[in-house]
Structures are given as structure tokens and as C-alpha cells.
Amino acid sequence: MSPTSYLFTFEAGPEFPTPRPGQFVNVAVADDLTLRRPFSFAGIPAPGRFDLLVEMRGKGTRALAEKPIGSAVGVLGPLGNEFTLPGADSVSLLVGGGIGVAGLRLLAQELRRGYHRIHALVGARTSPGLLHHVLPSPTGDGEVLIEVATDDGSEGFHGTVAGLLERVLNELDAPARVYCCGPPAMIAATADITAKRGVPCEALLEEMMACGVGACRGCVVATRSGYKSVCSDGPVFDTNELVLEELVRA
Amino acid sequence: MPELTTRIGDLTMRSPVMLASGTVGYGPEYEGVIDFGATGAIVTKTITVEPREGNAPPRLVETPGGLLNAIGLENVGLERFLAEKLPEAAPLPVPIVASVAGTGAGQFAQLAAAVGERDEVAAIELNISCPNVERPRNPVWSDPVAVGEIVSAAREATGKTLSLKLSPNTSDILSVAEAAERAGADALTVANTLPGMRIDIERRRPALGNVTGGLSGRALMPVNLALVWKVAEHVSIPVIGSGGIGDTGDALEFLAAGAVAVQVGTALFATPEAPSEIADGLRNYMEENGFASIDELVGMAREERRTCAETA
Numbered sequence A: 001m002s003p004t005s006y007l008f009t010f011e012a013g014p015e016f017p018t019p020r021p022g023q024f025v026n027v028a029v030a031d032d033l034t035l036r037r038p039f040s041f042a043g044i045p046a047p048g049r050f051d052l053l054v055e056m057r058g059k060g061t062r063a064l065a066e067k068p069i070g071s072a073v074g075v076l077g078p079l080g081n082e083f084t085l086p087g088a089d090s091v092s093l094l095v096g097g098g099i100g101v102a103g104l105r106l107l108a109q110e111l112r113r114g115y116h117r118i119h120a121l122v123g124a125r126t127s128p129g130l131l132h133h134v135l136p137s138p139t140g141d142g143e144v145l146i147e148v149a150t151d152d153g154s155e156g157f158h159g160t161v162a163g164l165l166e167r168v169l170n171e172l173d174a175p176a177r178v179y180c181c182g183p184p185a186m187i188a189a190t191a192d193i194t195a196k197r198g199v200p201c202e203a204l205l206e207e208m209m210a211c212g213v214g215a216c217r218g219c220v221v222a223t224r225s226g227y228k229s230v231c232s233d234g235p236v237f238d239t240n241e242l243v244l245e246e247l248v249r250a
Numbered sequence B: 001m002p003e004l005t006t007r008i009g010d011l012t013m014r015s016p017v018m019l020a021s022g023t024v025g026y027g028p029e030y031e032g033v034i035d036f037g038a039t040g041a042i043v044t045k046t047i048t049v050e051p052r053e054g055n056a057p058p059r060l061v062e063t064p065g066g067l068l069n070a071i072g073l074e075n076v077g078l079e080r081f082l083a084e085k086l087p088e089a090a091p092l093p094v095p096i097v098a099s100v101a102g103t104g105a106g107q108f109a110q111l112a113a114a115v116g117e118r119d120e121v122a123a124i125e126l127n128i129s130c131p132n133v134e135r136p137r138n139p140v141w142s143d144p145v146a147v148g149e150i151v152s153a154a155r156e157a158t159g160k161t162l163s164l165k166l167s168p169n170t171s172d173i174l175s176v177a178e179a180a181e182r183a184g185a186d187a188l189t190v191a192n193t194l195p196g197m198r199i200d201i202e203r204r205r206p207a208l209g210n211v212t213g214g215l216s217g218r219a220l221m222p223v224n225l226a227l228v229w230k231v232a233e234h235v236s237i238p239v240i241g242s243g244g245i246g247d248t249g250d251a252l253e254f255l256a257a258g259a260v261a262v263q264v265g266t267a268l269f270a271t272p273e274a275p276s277e278i279a280d281g282l283r284n285y286m287e288e289n290g291f292a293s294i295d296e297l298v299g300m301a302r303e304e305r306r307t308c309a310e311t312a
């Protein structure tokens, strides 16, 4: 999908509940690792199946990539809450940084099916890291629009995807709802920009996870009402709820 | 059919496999994932008198063969535990052991009385060994006098079965174990996590928000197994093993060292099926090797038991 990420399709069977956009699955990637690895559902290619879009990061993601096609892999899910779907008249702005696009892909597919207006803003450090091509293709009628940003200016908007969002919001003529997923600094910048304009914004967060079901309290994020667990209270949070300084520091 | 029933004080369990404190929350979080019906008992997250927010994240970091956690005893506090968490956990088909921690003997007595009075609580585990909230010097868990006072106070406060959870992080675990037995503990849980840390070199700072955390998982197993061996020889109350237990082989080793039951914690994260798999594995082992009850496995690697087996 990019030089460092792969799309995996899992055959989960008819018993497996249909995942909702924003939810994730805990994957037993390797026998010798203490923890499973959480990944966002990135697509439902057919009933009983799901896609994961995985960036190679360390031992666990590499172990997953090295498995032969057809391997049996333990999964626990669907876990977590889901994105709030937009009202009929608003434009959905999907803001994804790097592999964060994976967390928005299922949402984009669902919005596309419902004929919602989607404006996706996809960022990466450099052009080869851009993952905009995994989203539904842009349509001529403007229902699906995709713009990219690179930190080094090698493709699209020169700057961060949050900078691009600011420009898009300034020019937008319709009510908007923002969905974001990516590095903490990007989420904090997006939260700031949307808060100033009173635009509703949800972020899909990442934290180190052990149980995935809210039992161990290992995956917390600071919110205005105390620590919340990303796995069971999230992973989707209203960005107005987050304590942004702590998000960036943690 | 071999009999897996195990007894600790007044707590009767259908399997010697319990779930360790802090890894199953209050129970219902894992409903539909863990087969509670095949589990001996669940030990709840440690409860304190007041609610605790816990430590700043990150709270977890994986290590080879293990896990470091610095949760900081995040819990809802005694009042909400009694009003909400306990009634929610009660319908689960498994006995509930309430884990509690106080700042001193007075709070331990208060906690033991309050949870001990509830029918839903089958037994109580006194946690003096959490490495994430302790005072830096002269920790309670290596102070036999303080431990004796805590256990006595809790003993006076409740008639429920009491197990004291020891820390592996002490040079003289036997004095602490002895003090607890003398003060009226019905059992000892051996043991909690060891302190450790990792550094995130990319960001040049400790990987955990709390700097240090408790090491659990496979890497801890031989350490705590040795402690069970030592403690079981020294006391006459039952010992419950904890530390890196993830499969039937691990559970057998702890039983063979002298534990009457084992707790599975960290292994649940990768393998929530572990408790029922271990129960099945123990049953198979007993069947194949002619054991009729768990009692017969307890201490089977100890010389005194080995001699018995040979002369029998």
C-alpha cells in the first residue's frame, strides 16, 4: 500500500459481528510476544471478512507480515466505540496523518455508501508515505474529494495536514464534521483548529494496550473528566474532551 | 475423573486456576471472552478507600518475555466498588476475591470489614505489594512488624478467608510470610511484580510515565516459583502461586513447588482462553499420571513428597 504498509484481509466467519467505523481488533500476532497488537478495522470486503491496513513498525507487525497467506490468527473484537456519523447536510472532513488513514478507511467507505460528501485530507512526511489511494476514489461530482499534504512539499500542500485543514475550513461553504487519526501532534493541532471554529471533531487515538476490554487500565488518555481508557471508552473521542497538552506529552 | 476442586480457607474453587488482581478489572469487562465457568475465582482490581486516578500514561511497556505496568492502582474506591462493581460482578459464575490496599493497618481493617460483610465476596486478598504506589524507603512489604499489624487488624475486622499478597522485591520474604501466618492470614499469595524500567531512546526519556513499573509475565516466572518453593516449606497455611503462569506446564511447576492454587494474570492479555486451557491440561495430566485430586500434586517435587511417592 506504501513502501512500509500492507493490507491484510481476514476471513472471520459469519459469527463475527460486523465492525463499525472506529472500532478495532486485538490480533495475536506472535506466540512469543506478551501482548496482542490493536489495529483499526480498515474495510469490510465481504460479510464475515475484514481488512486491516498495517504499517511495519516493529516485531509484531513484521511477524504478521511474515505469516503465510491462509494462516490462522487469533483475533479479539470488534472492540471499542465508533465514530458519530454526520448529519445529512454536512461535509465530512477526514484528516489522516501517515498510517492514521487506516483508522478512517472504513468510515470513508460507509460514508460513501450513504452518499455523504467526503473531503479527505491526507498527510505524510514525504510523498511515498501518502496513503490517500486506499480511500474511495474521488468522484467528478465532488462528493468525494481528496487532497494531500507533505511536510517536505514533495507532493500536494506543502505543510502539515492540519495546515491544509485550516485552509479548507476557511473556504468551506457547508457545515462540517471532522474525523482525525494520526500522530498526537497532528490530533492536537486539528483539535485546536476545529475548536476555534466550533466545528465538531472526533479523533481516533492510539495508546499501548494489554487487555483491550477496559480491565487493566493500561491504555488511558487524559480527558477533562479524568483518565479514560482508549480501548473501552474510546478509541474515538470528542476532541473537546481531551486534555491536549497531556496528549502531546504522553 | 480427577477432581480439580481446591480449598483455601472457606473458599472452595472448582479449579485451582484463579485470575490475578489487576488483570481482569472487576470481572464483567471480560464477560464473553474468558470462560468464567471453568475458572476457580477472580481476584478484583485492588480497591482503596478513596478512588484513585492512577499514574500518568504511558502505563505499559512490553519487554522480552514480559510486561512492565505502572497503573498506579487506578480504582473506583470502596464506595463505588460496593455500590456498583460488586453487584455487577456477582452474577458471573465464579467466586469473587476482593483485593484491597490501605495506607496502614487502620485502612486495611476498614476495607476488610466493608468487603468482608458482603455475601458476594468469597475471600479477601490483602495487597501490600504494589510497587507503583509505595513509599521509596522501608516498604511495607519487607517490614514484618508492619505486615503483622496489617494482617491482625484485617483479621479482627472480618471472618472471611484472608490471603496476604507478598512482594518478590525483598531479601527476607520468610520473615514477612511468618509474620502474616502468625497474625492470622489463611493463605499467602506469592507473589506480586518486580520493579523495573525501560527507556525510550528515541524520545530520551523513561518509557513509562511513572518511570518505573512492575515486571510481570514469563520473565517473572522462575523468580516467583523459587519464592513459592521457599515460602511453602516455611509456613503451614496454603500458598497461591502468581507470576508468569501461562500454560499447564507453568501451573504444574507451581503446584509441584507447593502452591495449592495458581493465578493467571498477564497471560490473559494474549490468551484469554488460558484459564480453561490450563484447567483442561491439569485434568489430562492427572488422568494420565494417576492423580485423583489437586492435593496430590501439591509439593510433588519436594523431597518429602518425593520420598512418600517412592515408598508408597
Ligand SMILES: Cc1cc2nc3c(=O)[nH]c(=O)nc-3n(C[C@H](O)[C@H](O)[C@H](O)COP(=O)(O)OP(=O)(O)OC[C@H]3O[C@@H](n4cnc5c(N)ncnc54)[C@H](O)[C@@H]3O)c2cc1C
Binding pocket: A024, A035, A036, A037, A038, A039, A040, A041, A042, A052, A053, A054, A055, A056, A057, A058, A059, A060, A061, A062, A099, A102, A103, A205, A206, A207, A208, A209, A210, A235, B062
Ligand atoms: C486503537 C488502535 C488502532 C490502531 N490501528 C492501527 C492500524 O489500523 N494500522 C496500523 O498500522 N497500526 C495501528 N495501530 C498501531 C499498532 O497497534 C502498532 O503499530 C503496533 O502495535 C506495533 O507493534 P509492533 O510489534 O510492530 O511494534 P513494537 O516494536 O512492539 O512497538 C512499536 C510501537 O508500537 C506501539 N505498540 C506496540 N505494542 C502495542 C500494543 N500492544 N498496543 C498499542 N500499541 C502498541 C507502541 O507505540 C510502540 O512504541 C493502532 C493502535 C491502536 C491503539
Ligand SMILES: Cc1cc2nc3c(=O)[nH]c(=O)nc-3n(C[C@H](O)[C@H](O)[C@H](O)COP(=O)(O)O)c2cc1C
Binding pocket: A210, A216, A218, B020, B021, B022, B023, B045, B046, B067, B069, B071, B073, B099, B127, B130, B165, B191, B192, B193, B215, B216, B217, B218, B220, B242, B243, B244, B245, B263, B264, B265, B266, B267
Ligand atoms: C496491568 C497489571 C495490573 C496489576 N494490578 C494489580 C493490582 O491492582 N493488585 C495486585 O495485587 N496485583 C496487581 N498486578 C499483579 C498481578 O496480580 C500478578 O501478581 C503479577 O502480574 C504476576 O503475575 P502474572 O505474570 O501472571 O501477571 C497487576 C499486574 C498487571 C500486569
Ligand code: FES
Binding pocket: A208, A209, A210, A211, A212, A213, A214, A215, A216, A217, A218, A219, A220, A229, A230, A231, A232
Ligand atoms: S488495554 Fe486494558 S484497559 Fe485498555
